[in-house]
Amino acid sequence: MATFRDLLSAAKSQVTEVDTSGAAALIAAGAVVLDVREPDEYDEGALEGAIHIPRGHLETQVETRIVDRGSPVVVYCAAGVRSVFAAKTMAELGYTGAVSMAGGFGRWKDEGREWRKPVTLSGEQKNRYKRHLLLPEVGVEGQAKLLASKVLLLGAGGLGSPAALYLAAAGVGTLGIVDMDEVDASNLQRQILHNVDRIGDRKVDSAKKTLTALNPDVDVVTYDTRLDAGNIIDIISGYDVIVDGADNFPSRYLLNDASVKLGIPVVHGSIFRFEGMVSVFHPLVGPTYRDMVPEPPPAELAPSCAEAGVLGVLPGIVGSIQALETIKILLGLGEPLVGRILSVDTTDMSFRVFNLRPDPNNQVTYANRDRIIVQELDGLCAPGLAH
DSSP states (O other), X not given: OOOHHHHHHHHHTTSEEEOHHHHHHXXXXXXXXXXXXXXXXXXXXXXXXXXXXXXXXXXXXXXXXOOOXXXXXXXXXXXXXXXXXXXXXXXXXXOSSEEEETTHHHHHHHTTOOOBOOOOOOHHHHHHTHHHHTSTTTHHHHHHHHHTOEEEEEOSSTTHHHHHHHHHHHTOSEEEEEOOOBOOXXXXXXXXXXXXXXXXXXXXXXXXXXXXXXXXXXXXXXXOSOOOTTTHHHHHTTOSEEEEXXXXXXXXXXXXXXXXXXXXXXXXXXXXXXXXXXXXXXXXXXXXXXXXXXXXXXXXXXXXXXXXXXXXXXXXXXXXXXXXXXXXXXXXXXXXXXXXXXXXXXXXXXXXXXXXXXXXXXXXXXXXXXXXXXXXXXXXXXXXXXX
16 A cells, blocks of 8 residues: 555656745746645745645636646645645646645745735634635735725715625725715615615614624714815825715716825716716726716706606616726726726616727816815816916
8 A cells, every 4th residue: 555655756756846946936937826735824924926725625726716727836835745746736637837846835934035924814704705705806815905995985875875785795894975865765766775764864874874784894984964175185085996976066076176186086877767877087097077077067958866767776786886896996806997988778778888088178187186176166167276
């Protein structure tokens, strides 16, 4: 009967081993780093940028975590034994560039090479966000980034409700909510943060109750006030992303100018009857609201939902897309709707995307941020620039 030593010797004959210097050279050249230790070992320290897949889960997870089977991969464990078997398994799965680091993390650390203590989550958080952690694009580090993020929602109404619920469920650590209204029975057809028992309550208080009951990880900061030129800079400062659920043009222009001045991306959403749209106005890398709407239309051409009506489920669709775009920005995932407008018509369930380019006449830009004066518009749209 073959002994463990025999099995190890046989495995070593089928894989390539490199010492720590060789591993460091491969990593510097762009090799993928794979840690096959157990979770408690990994939590105590790991190589920078390592993908963590415990040896026992390698066969079921590696193909989704390392897609390119031809990429060089440095596999390591604690002392260089499990990594040999892991490299052998990877070769059997078709990975042609996997090598085992002799001596493992122990030798790497003893030689004074760079390592870090990985971000960790509590056991409860690992269970709560399990479906996120299974996504290679999110993982533990991405979830930790969400928990450290701060998002401000302008409005706790039709758009703010679904956006807030999904951002809270996703584990965005701080959610600010600005709204100065109280819950009315007419809100409940679409504003799903609230319920019949909350009629007459302040919307921000109702929203906080719902969100903290959904996820106690989330710190809900409420602003029961009207945004104006005197408070907007103080309120939005420090937030990573703003979700715009405003329902009037003066608020949108006020938010645009303040967010451009501070360089904060805004995920804009708007709805009308059966139609909606979403775009990301990122002042550092793309066009903003003033590029899309240089001047507000006459009031008679821009009725509110209260005047024109809105299908109750429509803000759920648009607000959910806003939440998705927000998470993409926070995690650096995919291509957010920067410079693009997503339009949806629910009567025939059609989605269309339009390109949006910067308006050369728009002077309210991040490059001119020192000249931007945030001021009340009172229905006007003159750029707030110092002259």
